[in-house]
Amino acid sequence: MRIKKFYAQDMREGMYRIKEELGPEAVILQSRKVRGGRGLLGYFLPSRLEITVAVDTVKNTRRPEASPRQDFEIKIQEMLGELRGNVRELMSRPVAPPEPPEIRPELLRWQEHLQRQDVYPQLIEELIQEMEESLPVETPLSDEISGLILQKKLRKRLMTAPEKGAPIQIFVGPTGVGKTTTLAKLAARYALYQGERVGIITIDHYRIGAIEQMRTYSDITGLPLEVVMTPRELLGAIERFKGCQRILIDTAGRSTLNRAHIQELAGYLKKLPPSEIFLVVSATTKWQDLQLISENFRPMEFNRLIFTKLDETNSFGILINGCFMTKVPAIYLTYGQSVPDDICLADKEKMSSLILGEEV
Ligand SMILES: Nc1nc2c(ncn2[C@@H]2O[C@H](COP(=O)(O)OP(=O)(O)OP(=O)(O)O)[C@@H](O)[C@H]2O)c(=O)[nH]1
Ligand SMILES: [Mg+2]
Numbered sequence: 049m050r051i052k053k054f055y056a057q058d059m060r061e062g063m064y065r066i067k068e069e070l071g072p073e074a075v076i077l078q079s080r081k082v083r084g085g086r087g088l089l090g091y092f093l094p095s096r097l098e099i100t101v102a103v104d105t106v107k108n109t110r111r112p113e114a115s116p117r118q119d120f121e122i123k124i125q126e127m128l129g130e131l132r133g134n135v136r137e138l139m140s141r142p143v144a145p146p147e148p149p150e151i152r153p154e155l156l157r158w159q160e161h162l163q164r165q166d167v168y169p170q171l172i173e174e175l176i177q178e179m180e181e182s183l184p185v186e187t188p189l190s191d192e193i194s195g196l197i198l199q200k201k202l203r204k205r206l207m208t209a210p211e212k213g214a215p216i217q218i219f220v221g222p223t224g225v226g227k228t229t230t231l232a233k234l235a236a237r238y239a240l241y242q243g244e245r246v247g248i249i250t251i252d253h254y255r256i257g258a259i260e261q262m263r264t265y266s267d268i269t270g271l272p273l274e275v276v277m278t279p280r281e282l283l284g285a286i287e288r289f290k291g292c293q294r295i296l297i298d299t300a301g302r303s304t305l306n307r308a309h310i311q312e313l314a315g316y317l318k319k320l321p322p323s324e325i326f327l328v329v330s331a332t333t334k335w336q337d338l339q340l341i342s343e344n345f346r347p348m349e350f351n352r353l354i355f356t357k358l359d360e361t362n363s364f365g366i367l368i369n370g371c372f373m374t375k376v377p378a379i380y381l382t383y384g385q386s387v388p389d390d391i392c393l394a395d396k397e398k399m400s401s402l403i404l405g406e407e408v
Protein backbone atom coordinates (compact mmCIF):
# COMPACT_ATOMS: atom_id res chain seq x y z
CA MET A 49 0.00 0.00 0.00
CA ARG A 50 1.34 3.41 -0.95
CA ILE A 51 0.05 6.74 0.41
CA LYS A 52 0.43 9.87 -1.64
CA LYS A 53 -0.72 13.48 -1.43
CA PHE A 54 -1.91 15.46 -4.40
CA TYR A 55 -2.47 19.23 -4.62
CA ALA A 56 -4.97 20.74 -7.01
CA GLN A 57 -7.19 23.79 -7.50
CA ASP A 58 -10.29 21.71 -7.09
CA MET A 59 -11.50 18.07 -6.82
CA ARG A 60 -12.01 17.73 -10.59
CA GLU A 61 -8.43 18.57 -11.38
CA GLY A 62 -7.25 16.43 -8.45
CA MET A 63 -9.18 13.38 -9.59
CA TYR A 64 -7.85 13.75 -13.12
CA ARG A 65 -4.26 13.82 -11.94
CA ILE A 66 -4.75 10.94 -9.48
CA LYS A 67 -6.27 8.75 -12.22
CA GLU A 68 -3.52 9.68 -14.62
CA GLU A 69 -0.79 8.73 -12.22
CA LEU A 70 -2.19 5.90 -10.12
CA GLY A 71 -5.00 4.53 -12.21
CA PRO A 72 -8.67 4.01 -11.32
CA GLU A 73 -7.99 1.83 -8.30
CA ALA A 74 -6.55 4.63 -6.11
CA VAL A 75 -8.66 5.26 -3.00
CA ILE A 76 -9.15 8.80 -1.59
CA LEU A 77 -8.41 8.78 2.13
CA GLN A 78 -8.90 12.46 2.85
CA SER A 79 -9.24 15.87 1.18
CA ARG A 80 -8.83 19.32 2.75
CA LYS A 81 -8.16 22.96 1.87
CA VAL A 82 -4.65 24.12 2.68
CA ARG A 83 -2.76 27.37 2.33
CA GLY A 84 -1.61 28.21 -1.22
CA GLY A 85 2.16 27.82 -0.47
CA ARG A 86 4.84 27.38 2.08
CA GLY A 87 6.11 30.16 4.37
CA LEU A 88 4.85 33.73 4.57
CA LEU A 89 4.25 33.93 0.85
CA GLY A 90 1.73 31.12 1.21
CA TYR A 91 -0.66 33.49 3.04
CA PHE A 92 -0.95 35.62 -0.11
CA LEU A 93 -1.52 32.76 -2.56
CA PRO A 94 -5.03 31.25 -3.14
CA SER A 95 -5.72 28.12 -1.02
CA ARG A 96 -5.44 24.63 -2.66
CA LEU A 97 -7.03 21.27 -2.18
CA GLU A 98 -4.86 18.57 -0.62
CA ILE A 99 -6.02 15.06 -1.46
CA THR A 100 -4.52 12.05 0.31
CA VAL A 101 -4.86 8.80 -1.62
CA ALA A 102 -3.85 5.20 -1.07
CA VAL A 103 -3.10 2.66 -3.79
CA ASP A 104 -2.33 -1.06 -3.69
CA THR A 105 1.22 -1.26 -4.96
CA VAL A 106 1.04 -4.96 -5.82
CA LYS A 107 -2.02 -4.69 -8.01
CA ASN A 108 -1.53 -1.25 -9.31
CA THR A 109 2.01 -0.53 -10.22
CA ARG A 110 1.60 1.95 -13.00
CA ARG A 111 4.29 1.37 -15.51
CA PRO A 112 6.74 4.19 -15.85
CA GLU A 113 6.36 6.38 -18.92
CA ALA A 114 7.17 4.18 -21.92
CA SER A 115 8.93 5.23 -25.08
CA PRO A 116 6.87 5.19 -28.35
CA ARG A 117 8.75 2.02 -29.41
CA GLN A 118 7.96 0.28 -26.10
CA ASP A 119 4.35 1.40 -26.46
CA PHE A 120 4.23 -0.17 -29.91
CA GLU A 121 5.73 -3.45 -28.70
CA ILE A 122 3.32 -3.62 -25.77
CA LYS A 123 0.40 -3.02 -28.14
CA ILE A 124 1.62 -5.86 -30.40
CA GLN A 125 1.97 -8.19 -27.40
CA GLU A 126 -1.56 -7.34 -26.30
CA MET A 127 -2.92 -8.00 -29.79
CA LEU A 128 -1.08 -11.31 -29.99
CA GLY A 129 -2.48 -12.34 -26.61
CA GLU A 130 -5.98 -11.46 -27.76
CA LEU A 131 -5.45 -13.37 -31.02
CA ARG A 132 -4.22 -16.46 -29.14
CA GLY A 133 -7.30 -16.32 -26.93
CA ASN A 134 -9.57 -16.14 -29.97
CA VAL A 135 -7.83 -19.07 -31.67
CA ARG A 136 -8.06 -21.14 -28.48
CA GLU A 137 -11.74 -20.34 -28.19
CA LEU A 138 -12.38 -21.29 -31.83
CA MET A 139 -10.49 -24.57 -31.46
CA SER A 140 -12.46 -25.53 -28.36
CA ARG A 141 -15.83 -25.06 -30.14
CA PRO A 142 -17.51 -28.39 -31.16
CA VAL A 143 -17.13 -29.03 -34.88
CA ALA A 144 -20.54 -28.82 -36.57
CA PRO A 145 -21.35 -31.65 -39.05
CA PRO A 146 -20.89 -30.53 -42.64
CA GLU A 147 -24.00 -29.14 -44.26
CA PRO A 148 -25.48 -31.60 -46.77
CA PRO A 149 -24.90 -30.34 -50.29
CA GLU A 150 -27.83 -28.51 -51.79
CA ILE A 151 -29.85 -30.54 -54.24
CA ARG A 152 -31.51 -29.17 -57.34
CA PRO A 153 -35.30 -29.06 -56.94
CA GLU A 154 -35.97 -31.55 -59.76
CA LEU A 155 -33.57 -34.03 -58.10
CA LEU A 156 -35.02 -33.39 -54.66
CA ARG A 157 -38.38 -34.53 -55.98
CA TRP A 158 -36.86 -37.79 -57.20
CA GLN A 159 -34.89 -38.26 -54.01
CA GLU A 160 -38.11 -38.05 -51.99
CA HIS A 161 -39.85 -40.36 -54.44
CA LEU A 162 -37.13 -43.02 -54.09
CA GLN A 163 -37.31 -42.71 -50.31
CA ARG A 164 -41.08 -43.32 -50.45
CA GLN A 165 -40.37 -46.37 -52.62
CA ASP A 166 -38.12 -47.70 -49.80
CA VAL A 167 -35.03 -47.75 -52.00
CA TYR A 168 -31.87 -48.49 -50.02
CA PRO A 169 -30.51 -45.09 -48.78
CA GLN A 170 -26.95 -45.63 -50.05
CA LEU A 171 -28.35 -46.43 -53.47
CA ILE A 172 -30.49 -43.27 -53.49
CA GLU A 173 -27.42 -41.23 -52.66
CA GLU A 174 -25.46 -42.81 -55.51
CA LEU A 175 -28.29 -42.34 -58.03
CA ILE A 176 -28.90 -38.69 -57.12
CA GLN A 177 -25.21 -37.88 -57.16
CA GLU A 178 -24.78 -39.49 -60.57
CA MET A 179 -27.76 -37.53 -61.89
CA GLU A 180 -26.39 -34.31 -60.43
CA GLU A 181 -23.12 -34.90 -62.26
CA SER A 182 -24.72 -35.76 -65.56
CA LEU A 183 -27.27 -32.91 -65.70
CA PRO A 184 -26.44 -29.74 -67.60
CA VAL A 185 -25.50 -26.97 -65.16
CA GLU A 186 -28.17 -24.39 -64.35
CA THR A 187 -30.68 -25.60 -66.92
CA PRO A 188 -33.84 -26.63 -65.08
CA LEU A 189 -35.22 -29.91 -66.36
CA SER A 190 -38.79 -31.07 -66.60
CA ASP A 191 -39.87 -34.01 -64.41
CA GLU A 192 -40.24 -36.01 -67.57
CA ILE A 193 -36.64 -35.55 -68.67
CA SER A 194 -35.15 -36.02 -65.19
CA GLY A 195 -37.39 -39.11 -64.82
CA LEU A 196 -35.99 -40.54 -68.06
CA ILE A 197 -32.45 -39.98 -66.82
CA LEU A 198 -33.27 -41.76 -63.56
CA GLN A 199 -34.95 -44.58 -65.45
CA LYS A 200 -31.74 -45.13 -67.43
CA LYS A 201 -29.69 -45.21 -64.23
CA LEU A 202 -32.11 -47.68 -62.60
CA ARG A 203 -32.03 -50.01 -65.59
CA LYS A 204 -28.24 -49.97 -65.55
CA ARG A 205 -28.30 -51.24 -61.97
CA LEU A 206 -31.19 -53.70 -62.18
CA MET A 207 -30.07 -57.26 -62.87
CA THR A 208 -32.21 -59.86 -64.57
CA ALA A 209 -31.49 -63.35 -65.81
CA PRO A 210 -33.01 -65.14 -68.81
CA GLU A 211 -34.97 -68.34 -68.22
CA LYS A 212 -32.12 -70.81 -68.20
CA GLY A 213 -34.31 -73.80 -67.61
CA ALA A 214 -31.96 -75.70 -65.30
CA PRO A 215 -33.17 -79.28 -64.81
CA ILE A 216 -33.18 -78.86 -61.02
CA GLN A 217 -34.75 -75.77 -59.46
CA ILE A 218 -34.93 -75.17 -55.72
CA PHE A 219 -37.05 -72.64 -53.86
CA VAL A 220 -35.70 -71.20 -50.61
CA GLY A 221 -36.63 -68.14 -48.56
CA PRO A 222 -38.35 -66.84 -45.44
CA THR A 223 -41.71 -68.21 -44.28
CA GLY A 224 -44.90 -67.44 -46.12
CA VAL A 225 -43.40 -65.49 -49.03
CA GLY A 226 -44.99 -67.71 -51.70
CA LYS A 227 -42.36 -70.41 -52.40
CA THR A 228 -44.85 -73.26 -52.77
CA THR A 229 -47.31 -71.17 -54.80
CA THR A 230 -44.57 -69.97 -57.16
CA LEU A 231 -43.27 -73.52 -57.57
CA ALA A 232 -46.80 -74.65 -58.46
CA LYS A 233 -47.12 -71.82 -61.02
CA LEU A 234 -43.85 -72.78 -62.71
CA ALA A 235 -44.52 -76.52 -62.55
CA ALA A 236 -47.86 -75.97 -64.28
CA ARG A 237 -46.28 -73.77 -66.94
CA TYR A 238 -43.54 -76.32 -67.70
CA ALA A 239 -46.01 -79.20 -67.80
CA LEU A 240 -49.04 -77.59 -69.40
CA TYR A 241 -47.51 -75.00 -71.74
CA GLN A 242 -44.18 -76.62 -72.59
CA GLY A 243 -45.28 -80.25 -72.35
CA GLU A 244 -42.37 -81.21 -70.09
CA ARG A 245 -42.20 -84.15 -67.70
CA VAL A 246 -41.95 -82.49 -64.30
CA GLY A 247 -41.30 -84.02 -60.85
CA ILE A 248 -41.88 -82.22 -57.56
CA ILE A 249 -39.98 -82.90 -54.36
CA THR A 250 -40.79 -81.32 -51.03
CA ILE A 251 -38.50 -81.21 -48.02
CA ASP A 252 -41.02 -79.10 -46.20
CA HIS A 253 -41.95 -81.21 -43.21
CA TYR A 254 -41.77 -78.50 -40.55
CA ARG A 255 -45.09 -76.83 -41.14
CA ILE A 256 -48.33 -78.70 -40.49
CA GLY A 257 -50.29 -78.77 -43.72
CA ALA A 258 -47.28 -78.07 -45.92
CA ILE A 259 -47.23 -81.54 -47.46
CA GLU A 260 -51.02 -81.49 -47.92
CA GLN A 261 -50.73 -78.13 -49.70
CA MET A 262 -48.19 -79.57 -52.11
CA ARG A 263 -50.21 -82.77 -52.54
CA THR A 264 -53.21 -80.67 -53.59
CA TYR A 265 -51.16 -78.93 -56.28
CA SER A 266 -49.73 -82.29 -57.34
CA ASP A 267 -53.22 -83.78 -57.61
CA ILE A 268 -54.59 -80.80 -59.60
CA THR A 269 -51.71 -80.77 -62.06
CA GLY A 270 -51.21 -84.54 -62.07
CA LEU A 271 -47.49 -84.11 -61.40
CA PRO A 272 -45.67 -86.73 -59.29
CA LEU A 273 -44.63 -85.70 -55.77
CA GLU A 274 -41.90 -87.06 -53.47
CA VAL A 275 -41.67 -86.05 -49.82
CA VAL A 276 -38.21 -86.32 -48.28
CA MET A 277 -36.79 -85.92 -44.79
CA THR A 278 -33.00 -86.21 -45.17
CA PRO A 279 -30.29 -85.31 -47.70
CA ARG A 280 -29.87 -89.02 -48.51
CA GLU A 281 -33.60 -89.33 -49.31
CA LEU A 282 -33.35 -86.21 -51.45
CA LEU A 283 -30.70 -87.80 -53.65
CA GLY A 284 -32.86 -90.97 -53.87
CA ALA A 285 -35.91 -88.94 -54.96
CA ILE A 286 -33.89 -87.14 -57.64
CA GLU A 287 -32.72 -90.50 -58.86
CA ARG A 288 -36.32 -91.73 -59.10
CA PHE A 289 -37.20 -88.66 -61.17
CA LYS A 290 -34.42 -89.26 -63.64
CA GLY A 291 -36.92 -89.60 -66.48
CA CYS A 292 -38.14 -86.02 -65.80
CA GLN A 293 -36.88 -83.04 -67.75
CA ARG A 294 -37.40 -80.81 -64.77
CA ILE A 295 -37.33 -81.38 -61.01
CA LEU A 296 -38.68 -78.64 -58.74
CA ILE A 297 -37.76 -78.78 -55.04
CA ASP A 298 -39.77 -76.97 -52.38
CA THR A 299 -38.28 -76.24 -48.97
CA ALA A 300 -39.74 -75.31 -45.62
CA GLY A 301 -39.87 -71.58 -45.01
CA ARG A 302 -37.09 -70.74 -42.59
CA SER A 303 -37.39 -67.88 -40.18
CA THR A 304 -34.70 -65.50 -41.29
CA LEU A 305 -33.28 -65.58 -37.78
CA ASN A 306 -33.21 -69.38 -37.55
CA ARG A 307 -29.65 -69.88 -38.71
CA ALA A 308 -29.45 -73.52 -37.56
CA HIS A 309 -32.34 -74.46 -39.88
CA ILE A 310 -30.79 -72.50 -42.73
CA GLN A 311 -27.46 -74.29 -42.26
CA GLU A 312 -29.25 -77.66 -42.19
CA LEU A 313 -31.01 -76.90 -45.47
CA ALA A 314 -27.76 -75.65 -47.01
CA GLY A 315 -26.35 -79.10 -46.12
CA TYR A 316 -29.14 -80.72 -48.20
CA LEU A 317 -28.48 -78.53 -51.19
CA LYS A 318 -24.71 -79.04 -51.23
CA LYS A 319 -25.25 -82.67 -52.30
CA LEU A 320 -27.13 -81.69 -55.46
CA PRO A 321 -25.84 -81.29 -59.01
CA PRO A 322 -25.57 -77.64 -60.17
CA SER A 323 -29.05 -76.17 -59.93
CA GLU A 324 -30.97 -72.94 -60.10
CA ILE A 325 -31.50 -71.87 -56.49
CA PHE A 326 -34.23 -69.26 -56.20
CA LEU A 327 -34.30 -66.97 -53.18
CA VAL A 328 -37.98 -66.04 -52.95
CA VAL A 329 -38.77 -62.73 -51.25
CA SER A 330 -41.97 -60.80 -50.87
CA ALA A 331 -42.09 -57.33 -52.44
CA THR A 332 -43.39 -56.08 -49.11
CA THR A 333 -40.00 -56.69 -47.47
CA LYS A 334 -38.31 -53.58 -46.05
CA TRP A 335 -34.69 -53.00 -47.07
CA GLN A 336 -33.46 -53.55 -43.51
CA ASP A 337 -35.09 -57.00 -43.47
CA LEU A 338 -33.82 -57.80 -46.95
CA GLN A 339 -30.30 -57.16 -45.73
CA LEU A 340 -30.80 -59.74 -42.99
CA ILE A 341 -32.45 -62.25 -45.34
CA SER A 342 -29.65 -61.86 -47.87
CA GLU A 343 -26.97 -62.46 -45.23
CA ASN A 344 -28.70 -65.37 -43.55
CA PHE A 345 -29.60 -67.27 -46.72
CA ARG A 346 -26.12 -66.77 -48.22
CA PRO A 347 -24.97 -70.30 -47.17
CA MET A 348 -27.56 -71.73 -49.58
CA GLU A 349 -25.68 -70.10 -52.47
CA PHE A 350 -28.87 -68.85 -54.12
CA ASN A 351 -28.23 -67.63 -57.66
CA ARG A 352 -31.61 -66.16 -58.71
CA LEU A 353 -34.18 -63.88 -57.06
CA ILE A 354 -37.95 -64.18 -57.29
CA PHE A 355 -40.01 -61.23 -56.07
CA THR A 356 -43.54 -62.19 -55.03
CA LYS A 357 -46.68 -60.32 -53.95
CA LEU A 358 -46.11 -57.26 -56.15
CA ASP A 359 -49.89 -56.85 -55.97
CA GLU A 360 -49.68 -56.23 -52.23
CA THR A 361 -47.58 -53.07 -52.19
CA ASN A 362 -47.17 -49.64 -53.73
CA SER A 363 -43.46 -49.33 -53.01
CA PHE A 364 -41.13 -51.32 -55.20
CA GLY A 365 -37.68 -50.37 -53.94
CA ILE A 366 -37.08 -54.05 -53.18
CA LEU A 367 -36.72 -54.76 -56.90
CA ILE A 368 -33.52 -52.77 -57.09
CA ASN A 369 -32.48 -53.27 -53.45
CA GLY A 370 -32.48 -57.03 -54.06
CA CYS A 371 -30.07 -56.80 -56.98
CA PHE A 372 -27.92 -54.20 -55.23
CA MET A 373 -27.63 -56.02 -51.92
CA THR A 374 -27.31 -59.60 -53.10
CA LYS A 375 -25.56 -59.01 -56.45
CA VAL A 376 -27.84 -61.75 -57.79
CA PRO A 377 -30.19 -61.24 -60.78
CA ALA A 378 -33.98 -61.43 -60.61
CA ILE A 379 -35.75 -64.02 -62.72
CA TYR A 380 -39.51 -63.94 -61.92
CA LEU A 381 -42.06 -61.52 -60.55
CA THR A 382 -45.38 -62.73 -59.12
CA TYR A 383 -48.42 -60.58 -58.57
CA GLY A 384 -51.30 -62.73 -57.29
CA GLN A 385 -52.40 -66.05 -55.82
CA SER A 386 -53.75 -67.52 -59.00
CA VAL A 387 -51.98 -70.70 -60.21
CA PRO A 388 -50.62 -70.97 -62.91
CA ASP A 389 -51.19 -67.29 -63.74
CA ASP A 390 -49.90 -64.20 -61.92
CA ILE A 391 -46.25 -64.77 -62.77
CA CYS A 392 -43.98 -63.20 -65.37
CA LEU A 393 -40.32 -62.98 -66.26
CA ALA A 394 -38.47 -60.20 -64.49
CA ASP A 395 -37.60 -57.48 -66.97
CA LYS A 396 -35.79 -54.22 -66.36
CA GLU A 397 -38.34 -52.08 -68.17
CA LYS A 398 -41.20 -53.25 -65.99
CA MET A 399 -39.14 -53.14 -62.81
CA SER A 400 -37.87 -49.60 -63.38
CA SER A 401 -41.38 -48.40 -64.30
CA LEU A 402 -42.74 -49.82 -61.04
CA ILE A 403 -40.02 -48.05 -59.03
CA LEU A 404 -40.70 -44.76 -60.87
CA GLY A 405 -44.42 -45.09 -60.07
CA GLU A 406 -45.50 -45.44 -63.71
CA GLU A 407 -48.42 -47.49 -64.93
CA VAL A 408 -47.32 -50.95 -66.12
N1 LIG B 1 -51.17 -61.56 -53.10
C1 LIG B 1 -50.33 -62.54 -53.36
N2 LIG B 1 -50.35 -63.63 -52.58
C2 LIG B 1 -49.46 -64.62 -52.86
C3 LIG B 1 -48.56 -64.53 -53.92
N3 LIG B 1 -47.80 -65.66 -53.92
C4 LIG B 1 -48.26 -66.40 -52.88
N4 LIG B 1 -49.26 -65.79 -52.24
C5 LIG B 1 -50.02 -66.23 -51.08
O1 LIG B 1 -49.17 -66.22 -49.96
C6 LIG B 1 -49.57 -67.20 -49.03
C7 LIG B 1 -48.37 -68.08 -48.68
O2 LIG B 1 -47.95 -68.75 -49.85
P1 LIG B 1 -47.08 -70.08 -49.81
O3 LIG B 1 -46.80 -70.45 -51.21
O4 LIG B 1 -47.70 -71.11 -48.95
O5 LIG B 1 -45.81 -69.50 -49.10
P2 LIG B 1 -44.52 -70.33 -48.67
O6 LIG B 1 -43.36 -69.45 -48.86
O7 LIG B 1 -44.49 -71.65 -49.35
O8 LIG B 1 -44.82 -70.51 -47.13
P3 LIG B 1 -44.05 -71.50 -46.12
O9 LIG B 1 -43.94 -72.81 -46.80
O10 LIG B 1 -44.95 -71.54 -44.92
O11 LIG B 1 -42.77 -70.87 -45.81
C8 LIG B 1 -50.66 -67.99 -49.72
O12 LIG B 1 -51.89 -67.52 -49.26
C9 LIG B 1 -50.50 -67.66 -51.19
O13 LIG B 1 -51.70 -67.75 -51.91
C10 LIG B 1 -48.57 -63.35 -54.73
O14 LIG B 1 -47.79 -63.16 -55.68
N5 LIG B 1 -49.48 -62.39 -54.40
MG1 LIG C 1 -44.37 -73.58 -48.62
